[in-house]
Amino acid sequence: MAQTPASTPPPRRYHQPVMVAEVVDLLTPIESGVIVDATFGGGGHTEALLAALPNVSVLALDRDPDATSRVPVGTRVRLVTANFGDLARVLADPETVRWRHEHGARDPDRGHVAGVLFDLGVSSHQLDRAARGFSYRQEGPLDMRMGPDASLTAADVVNRYDVDRLSETFRRYGEEPNARRIAQSIVRSRPLATTSELAAVVAAAVPAAARRRRHPARRVFQAIRIAVNDELTAVATGLDAAIDALRPGGRVVVIAYHSLEDRIVKRRLVAGSKGCVCPPELPVCVCGNVAELRRLTRSALRPSDTEVAANPRARSARLRAAEKVAA
Numbered sequence: 641m642a643q644t645p646a647s648t649p650p651p652r653r654y655h656q657p658v659m660v661a662e663v664v665d666l667l668t669p670i671e672s673g674v675i676v677d678a679t680f681g682g683g684g685h686t687e688a689l690l691a692a693l694p695n696v697s698v699l700a701l702d703r704d705p706d707a708t709s710r711v712p713v714g715t716r717v718r719l720v721t722a723n724f725g726d727l728a729r730v731l732a733d734p735e736t737v738r739w740r741h742e743h744g745a746r747d748p749d750r751g752h753v754a755g756v757l758f759d760l761g762v763s764s765h766q767l768d769r770a771a772r773g774f775s776y777r778q779e780g781p782l783d784m785r786m787g788p789d790a791s792l793t794a795a796d797v798v799n800r801y802d803v804d805r806l807s808e809t810f811r812r813y814g815e816e817p818n819a820r821r822i823a824q825s826i827v828r829s830r831p832l833a834t835t836s837e838l839a840a841v842v843a844a845a846v847p848a849a850a851r852r853r854r855h856p857a858r859r860v861f862q863a864i865r866i867a868v869n870d871e872l873t874a875v876a877t878g879l880d881a882a883i884d885a886l887r888p889g890g891r892v893v894v895i896a897y898h899s900l901e902d903r904i905v906k907r908r909l910v911a912g913s914k915g916c917v918c919p920p921e922l923p924v925c926v927c928g929n930v931a932e933l934r935r936l937t938r939s940a941l942r943p944s945d946t947e948v949a950a951n952p953r954a955r956s957a958r959l960r961a962a963e964k965v966a967a
């Protein structure tokens with residue numbers, strides 16, 4: 641067998657999955673049925689779940705066909721190229737329904753799923769491929785689409801939005817303090833064709849102090865990516881559909897990488913776990929609220945220092961989870 645020379649770096653993984661032990665731990669009470677991996681990526685979480693839960697099958701979604709086309713489909717995995725914002729539609733698709741029934745044979749409530757995992761954001765593979773246009777560190781086209789279902793490209797946002805809309809995008813999705821200055825600079829420099837051109841315009845537009853901290857284009861790239869892929873709408877809709885689809889005792893686990901997503905997740909899990917909200921002086925409940933969830937994480941779990949040292953991209957991860965309670 642050919643030996644790898646000691647100096648050859650190990651092959652780069654498609655994606656190093658984050659907080660795998662925590663995800664598996666939270667989903668381990670699920671003994672059988674179907675778990676949805678809503679963000680398949682490099683399949684690291686799916687692989688760990690299949691290994692830990694021998695009677696579970698995984699319905700894996702990714703909106704990026706590059707992710708769903710590269711892994712051989714095993715008998716316990718069904719891969720679907722879809723936006724998790726369309727989860728309700730995917731679950732109702734006759735092919736998927738048939739597959740779920742076959743793979744939920746030991747599941748007492750076969751219409752439902754036993755767990756849903758969302759590991760939000762982009763994969764390392766998407767970030768590292770310059771041609772996808774996600775990285776401000778590499779020269780690439782202004783694309784940033786996670787999949788062909790996105791109706792915009794980064795070039796559309798950068799070259800067509802007016803100053804007001806650009807600065808609103810940077811403020812809302814990037815929490816960028818210099819949003820207006822950057823927007824004005826971009827409009828003056830148009831047309832922009834590449835990630836490097838955009839990164840240079842942003843760097844020149846921000847005050848020197850902002851250039852000394854993290855990369856000045858980081859927030860702007862995040863904002864454009866969120867706008868291009870309509871990411872926050874997908875998170876809200878996908879999470880609603882996931883909670884709806886869970887069987888009683890089923891669990892949802894979400895890993896978010898920035899505060900905008902994490903806020904949506906936190907609010908939804910808190911709202912779902914609220915029971916009656918009537919004032920205590922009322923003798924009977926008139927609001928009719930019934931908790932549908934029990935939160936499994938009071939505050940978000942964070943990756944260990946050891947994990948962050950080994951995989952710096954895990955640094956911003958925040959994991960929240962909840963269990964569906966019996967109706």
Ligand SMILES: C[S@@+](CC[C@H](N)C(=O)[O-])C[C@H]1O[C@@H](n2cnc3c(N)ncnc32)[C@H](O)[C@@H]1O
Pocket residue numbers: 655656657658678679680681682683684685686701702703704707722723724725759760761762763764786874875
């Ligand atoms: C952080 S990676 C997931 C990595 C994966 N857990 C693993 O172990 O390799 C996020 C993945 O989710 C996908 N994704 C992001 N938003 C999505 C959406 N709305 N619908 C479906 N897939 C999405 C991205 O294309 C990317 O492949």
